[in-house]
Amino acid sequence: MKLLFEKSVPGRRCTMLPECDVPVVTPSEHHTRNIELRLPELAETDIARHYSALERRAHGVNNGFYPLGSCTMKYNPRINEAVASLPGFSQIHPLQPDNTAQGSLEVMYLANQYLGELTGMDEMSFQPAAGAHGELTCIMLFKRYHEAMGHTERKKIIIPDSAHGTNPATAVMCGMKVINIPSGEDGCVDLDKLRSVVGEDTAGLMLTNPNTLGIFEKDILEITKIVHDAGGLVFYDGANLNPIMGVIRPGDMGFDCVHLNLHKTFSTPHGGGGPGSGAIGCKKFLTPYLPKPRIKEKDGIYSRDFHGPQSIGKVKSFYGNFLITLRALTYVVTLGREGITQSAKNAVLNANYMMKRLGECYEIINKGICMHEFVITMEKEAKEYGVTAMDIAKALIDRGIHPPTMYFPLIVQEALMVEPTETEGKETLDEAADILIEIYKKGIAHPEEIHGLPKTTPIGRPDELKAARHPILRYVRE
Numbered sequence: 432m433k434l435l436f437e438k439s440v441p442g443r444r445c446t447m448l449p450e451c452d453v454p455v456v457t458p459s460e461h462h463t464r465n466i467e468l469r470l471p472e473l474a475e476t477d478i479a480r481h482y483s484a485l486e487r488r489a490h491g492v493n494n495g496f497y498p499l500g501s502c503t504m505k506y507n508p509r510i511n512e513a514v515a516s517l518p519g520f521s522q523i524h525p526l527q528p529d530n531t532a533q534g535s536l537e538v539m540y541l542a543n544q545y546l547g548e549l550t551g552m553d554e555m556s557f558q559p560a561a562g563a564h565g566e567l568t569c570i571m572l573f574k575r576y577h578e579a580m581g582h583t584e585r586k587k588i589i590i591p592d593s594a595h596g597t598n599p600a601t602a603v604m605c606g607m608k609v610i611n612i613p614s615g616e617d618g619c620v621d622l623d624k625l626r627s628v629v630g631e632d633t634a635g636l637m638l639t640n641p642n643t644l645g646i647f648e649k650d651i652l653e654i655t656k657i658v659h660d661a662g663g664l665v666f667y668d669g670a671n672l673n674p675i676m677g678v679i680r681p682g683d684m685g686f687d688c689v690h691l692n693l694h695k696t697f698s699t700p701h702g703g704g705g706p707g708s709g710a711i712g713c714k715k716f717l718t719p720y721l722p723k724p725r726i727k728e729k730d731g732i733y734s735r736d737f738h739g740p741q742s743i744g745k746v747k748s749f750y751g752n753f754l755i756t757l758r759a760l761t762y763v764v765t766l767g768r769e770g771i772t773q774s775a776k777n778a779v780l781n782a783n784y785m786m787k788r789l790g791e792c793y794e795i796i797n798k799g800i801c802m803h804e805f806v807i808t809m810e811k812e813a814k815e816y817g818v819t820a821m822d823i824a825k826a827l828i829d830r831g832i833h834p835p836t837m838y839f840p841l842i843v844q845e846a847l848m849v850e851p852t853e854t855e856g857k858e859t860l861d862e863a864a865d866i867l868i869e870i871y872k873k874g875i876a877h878p879e880e881i882h883g884l885p886k887t888t889p890i891g892r893p894d895e896l897k898a899a900r901h902p903i904l905r906y907v908r909e
């Protein structure tokens with residue numbers, strides 16, 4: 432496929448501008464560029480076709496099944512987009528006075544109440560721009576709290592090895608020391624290990640639940656108690672609230688702070704590094720440290736409260752990605768109490784259905800019931816037949832299915848992590864399971880054939896390491 436620069440024809444344009452009817456001002460030499468501005472010159476048709484062709488090469492949830500584990504690539508109802516594009520919301524300026532922005536302030540206030548209710552937290556902040564950013568904000572709250580209590584020696588954050596990789600990164604960014612604890616046989620936190628590492632230097636624990644194996648931490652109440660008894664705080668990584676929303680609440684399980692990925696669970700389209708929102712919630716005793724401004728309501732009037740001497744300050748300009756908060760609120764109110772719960776149950780049902788079907792030939796790591804996702808290992812097949820997780824993932828592309836998450840979590844060899852999501856019907860799940868089983872059987876019978884797949888894409892098997900370490904992201908013109 433040619434780049435726009437290569438399709439460029441000198442002098443070709445999309446527009447015909449009228450004659451200039453204002454005085455021409457020539458800027459000083461200091462303000463003008465001294466090298467030619469080289470932009471592609473194209474007609475509108477060329478541009479439209481170019482981007483449509485690019486779009487056809489991408490796989491989105493509108494094209495087909497997208498079981499990318501830990502990412503929740505579910506279908507996002509169109510109504511969220513319709514609401515987010517209403518000019519009253521999309522054309523607003525963050526510096527407008529409060530009395531001209533009542534609707535938007537109310538959105539933030541309501542989102543705070545609804546998501547606070549869903550998580551069991553007393554107040555939310557929508558400033559963080561991504562999940563990892565939300566985690567960071569929560570651990571900053573922990574740090575500020577311990578400082579305020581005069582406990583500056585609390586500098587250790589305990590993180591189970593089944594946590595999301597962003598958890599340890601967050602703790603280190605906050606100047607904390609990470610204490611890693613291995614999981615037990617069942618893939619859950621080993622309580623004795625936990626008891627042996629908590630102490631007077633414990634700042635807190637970060638728990639990904641369901642953990643990255645898609646398992647619900649069965650001793651969750653005991654876990655939060657052990658950490659609290661030692662004087663530490665507990666953070667809930669709720670990026671994947673899908674399987675529990677409307678069913679149970681982190682706040683009721685003893686957590687002090689939670690972050691949500693609004694761009695996963697709460698229905699904002701994501702991927703490709705687009706805008707996200709890592710909304711956070713906390714218990715009342717942590718609210719003085721929240722980023723400011725906080726949104727207040729009095730007699731039906733909404734306002735921004737910039738007061739907050741103990742606040743950690745801002746973590747993002749203005750109010751975070753406001754339209755994502757709006758989408759999340761739309762999602763929650765359109766689904767309602769029953770819809771939210773049903774959605775969580777379907778996420779779990781779909782994952783378990785798929786896990787059972789694939790268990791026919793694939794080795795599943797999860798024992799018993801999984802939550803919204805499960806993990807397959809191809810370790811044995813890789814050793815015996817040379818058929819790897821990568822082979823299965825690549826073969827799926829030819830069949831119109833996006834590969835599952837590969838080689839994650841790191842604690843499983845040759846991992847494939849499957850998350851069907853709640854928005855898929857049984858027919859889609861059956862079709863995908865049939866295809867996965869067929870690929871497996873063919874792969875084992877003729878490993879050499881599967882190594883050559885996919886055949887339908889412009890590039891089949893790029894050098895993954897080189898692509899990640901030395902990507903060529905800039906077009907160099909001769």
Ligand SMILES: *Cc1c(COP(=O)(O)O)cnc(C)c1O
Nearest residue numbers: 501561562563595597639668670
């Ligand atoms: C996706 C995810 C994150 C990180 O979210 P980003 O928005 O990518 O920063 C953190 N924890 C868990 C469990 C996740 O699945």
